[in-house]
Amino acid sequence: MIIEYKVKNFKSFKNEIILSMVADNNRELSDTNLFQYENMTLLKSAAIFGSNASGKSNLIESFSFFNDLFSAYVDINKMLSNLPYFKLDTESKNKPISYEISFFLNGKRHRYGIEIDSKGIYSEWLYFVPKRQEACYFERKRNEIVRTGTYFEDRKALDYIKPDAIRPFLFTLAQDSIKEFVWAKEIINYLKFYIRPSNLPEVFFKSMIEEEILKNSGKGILTKEEVLSFLKDADICITDISVLKKKTDEDDLFSQFVEFMQQKGASIESNELETYMHHSKYDEQYNIVGEEKFPLDAESRGTAKLYALIYPIFFVLKVGGFLLIDEIESSLHPLLCERIIRLFNNSKTNPHNAQLIFTTHNTLLMNPKLLRRDQIYFIEKNKYGVSNMYSLYDIDLDIRSNFNYLNNYLAGRFGAIPYLVDFNISI
Incomplete structure (x- = not known):
């Protein structure tokens, strides 16, 4: 300390x-x-x-x-x-x-x-x-x-x-x-x-969370259940989260991130993953009839910021x-x-x-x-x-x-x- x-x-x-x-x-x-x-x-x-x-x-x-x-x-x-x-x-x-x-x-x-x-x-x-x-x-x-x-x-x-x-x-x-x-x-x-500065690109922490969720080993910094619980406690109106492989090509933001991390000595090969937020879907009587998944970049700026902060917060609290x-x-x-x-x-x-x-x-x-x-x-x-x-x-x-x-x-x-x-x- x-x-x-x-x-x-x-x-x-x-x-x-x-x-x-x-x-x-x-x-x-x-x-x-x-x-x-x-x-x-x-x-x-x-x-x-x-x-x-x-x-x-x-x-x-x-x-x-x-x-x-x-x-x-x-x-x-x-x-x-x-x-x-x-x-x-x-x-x-x-x-x-x-x-x-x-x-x-x-x-x-x-x-x-x-x-x-x-x-x-x-x-x-x-x-x-x-x-x-x-x-x-x-x-x-x-x-x-x-x-x-x-x-x-x-x-x-x-x-x-x-x-x-x-x-x-x-x-x-x-x-x-x-x-x-x-x-x-x-x-x-x-x-x-x-000593963990949180001013690294948000895509860095997002990538770390996605890798942890996919591994689901229980031995990492966080689990999917902890991420979901944190977001729900923060009143982010979601029912679930999932990490899936992207169907699109690499975007410019990730290309910048790859270049940044390579300068830091990290080995990052491709931008294959994306986080999706699950939202309930309702009928005209407000009965739940299903769910809709939105990629993280379709969510609010605050949700994306909070999601990125989860990793460094959990890291120092646990370690x-x-x-x-x-x-x-x-x-x-x-x-x-x-x-x-x-x-x-x-x-x-x-x-x-x-x-x-x-x-x-x-x-x-x-x-x-x-x-x-x-x-x-x-x-x-x-x-x-x-x-x-x-x-x-x-x-x-x-x-x-x-x-x-x-x-x-x-x-x-x-x-x-x-x-x-x-x-x-x-x-």
Whole structure:
């Protein structure tokens, strides 16, 4: 699980911003929205509010960019030639993009950071807490390992394992050809598979669900019965779902998806499957006389969006991890968004303490019965194009039992809202 995430000089984040999942010292919704791990109390979810173009999506994108550094199929040289550093001043292009993430893995706290500029890896560090004090695995400056700690173990391996100028040293240590550093493989596996952005193409998750339903092994992430139950609980008016082979040729959307996944290293051969939603058919007296099947692309945009979200939601709830959703309210009703959030804040549906981070414009979710103050973040961009992030808990407020977050936010008391004037147009 994630403890803290920092990013600096990435897109609109000129200065360092910190997303902390450590709970503050208050009792709000403590029985549902918090969990204890080792000696820390952590948040199960966090919401990020802000006006359009404030930088909310940049936070989600920074996680994806960070993860791409550990993909063997991403063209790192291409990344370095077009780094997304802050571009609205004259100095930031000469500074590295910086990330640091703290997390628990195998019962131990880890802290990993990396800085990258147009020349490659500027610096890199990895620490963990084996007992009570933080210990160093390694520190790197450019192409030199400047420090290794006791737990690095086989220092002689550095005679033949050298840092790659454009690749993280952690990535190098985790290669299959290197057997000495199991801890590096475990950390890479965590960073690649347990941090799940939902901003991949919807057709990717749709394909994953279709494969799971066809296998029907009961050993995968989800079953047809679970998908159907989820959709029915969401008041999608269907009686059944089925996955059938397509009769049409590949469409342009899937061709784009195939190209995208091939860049990520996946092997996808053809677009053979399609999901169908079953609807009851009635006679003039409203008696059920049969059913009609509609392909998913004939359903509403909200149904397609919800269907695609099922896979990443079930994945983290069943396996554990960290799910990122940009604009959770896109095509979804506010009450449905609330239900998804409550899945994470419920120990019965979230036994592995998976965590959810989402951005939203939906102020109805700013509800003290749904989210604690330390779960509500704001991102605000100043006139110089610099985004800043802060928590509602950090704002000095006289909170009483009837305090209305929504009304105070829309009144501008928390910032992070658009200051609008009448549109000056002539028709």
